[in-house]
Amino acid sequence: MFFGTLTLRLIIFRLEWGWLVKVIGLTGGIGSGKSTVSQILAELGVVVIDADKVGHEALKPDTEVWREIVVAFGEDILTSTGDIDRKKLAGRVFRDASSLARLSRIMHPRMYDMVRAQLEGYRRQGTNVVILEAPLLLEAGWTSLVDEVWVTLASESTVLKRLEQRSELSESEALARIGSQLSLLERISRADVVINTDCELKEVRARVWELWQGLQSPKAKRA
Ligand code: ATP
Numbered sequence: 001m002f003f004g005t006l007t008l009r010l011i012i013f014r015l016e017w018g019w020l021v022k023v024i025g026l027t028g029g030i031g032s033g034k035s036t037v038s039q040i041l042a043e044l045g046v047v048v049i050d051a052d053k054v055g056h057e058a059l060k061p062d063t064e065v066w067r068e069i070v071v072a073f074g075e076d077i078l079t080s081t082g083d084i085d086r087k088k089l090a091g092r093v094f095r096d097a098s099s100l101a102r103l104s105r106i107m108h109p110r111m112y113d114m115v116r117a118q119l120e121g122y123r124r125q126g127t128n129v130v131i132l133e134a135p136l137l138l139e140a141g142w143t144s145l146v147d148e149v150w151v152t153l154a155s156e157s158t159v160l161k162r163l164e165q166r167s168e169l170s171e172s173e174a175l176a177r178i179g180s181q182l183s184l185l186e187r188i189s190r191a192d193v194v195i196n197t198d199c200e201l202k203e204v205r206a207r208v209w210e211l212w213q214g215l216q217s218p219k220a221k222r223a
Helices: 002-017 034-043 051-058 064-073 086-093 097-125 156-166 171-180 184-189 201-216
Strands: 022-028 047-050 129-133 148-153 193-196
Touching: 022 034, 034 047, 034 129, 034 148, 034 201, 047 051, 047 097, 051 097, 051 129, 064 086, 064 097, 086 097, 097 129, 148 184, 156 171, 193 201
Parallel strands: 022 129, 022 148, 047 129, 148 193
Antiparallel strands: none
16 A cells, blocks of 8 residues: 555655656757757756767777678778778768668667667666767668657758868868758658747857757647
């Protein structure tokens, strides 16, 4: 009887305080502000899973994914230490849709399993909210892993400026990446929440703060 009442109280406590794990998929185009938003959320104490890091883990030498990529793209994709040269690989696949599709077919299922295992771990720990920052969340069909989709966006000219400042890609490489992605409209149509980052950082912070507060009270509505 005592344990029955205790369990009931625990359930009520969870429902009232939102102590149920909620997974937010944070996605958006290249340079649209995903990391900026996830960093603000991490500073607020939210757990973040970074799908890029999961991808790097999956690519480690002698893993199944590593072997399949070497077979698919040849040994010249490797550095002298046997690691996959990610820059070289990206240079190849973002200029050729069939190579990108091939790489996705190799990597996405493994990454999906790895992300799912991490989410299970957080569920077991009773973590309140988890952010899954995944550039390809929609493209890879990972929405089944999340409860809500949050999309960051910025205009193409802002993104190009940001990428130029980071000097990682030439303008033509940046445009090739943008061209290989889902369109802005498609992303927006599939979003539960849109976060515009084409504004001052303090405005982005204020928006994320507002969203974070909404997460603390599960009944609050987010626009
Ligand atoms: P990628 O897809 O390349 O990983 P991303 O979507 O994670 O990019 P960020 O890394 O968050 O995007 O942002 C790209 C760059 O733009 C960063 O240098 C970041 O500091 C800067 N940035 C993002 N939002 C703003 C903003 N509102 N004002 C000024 N700079 C910004």
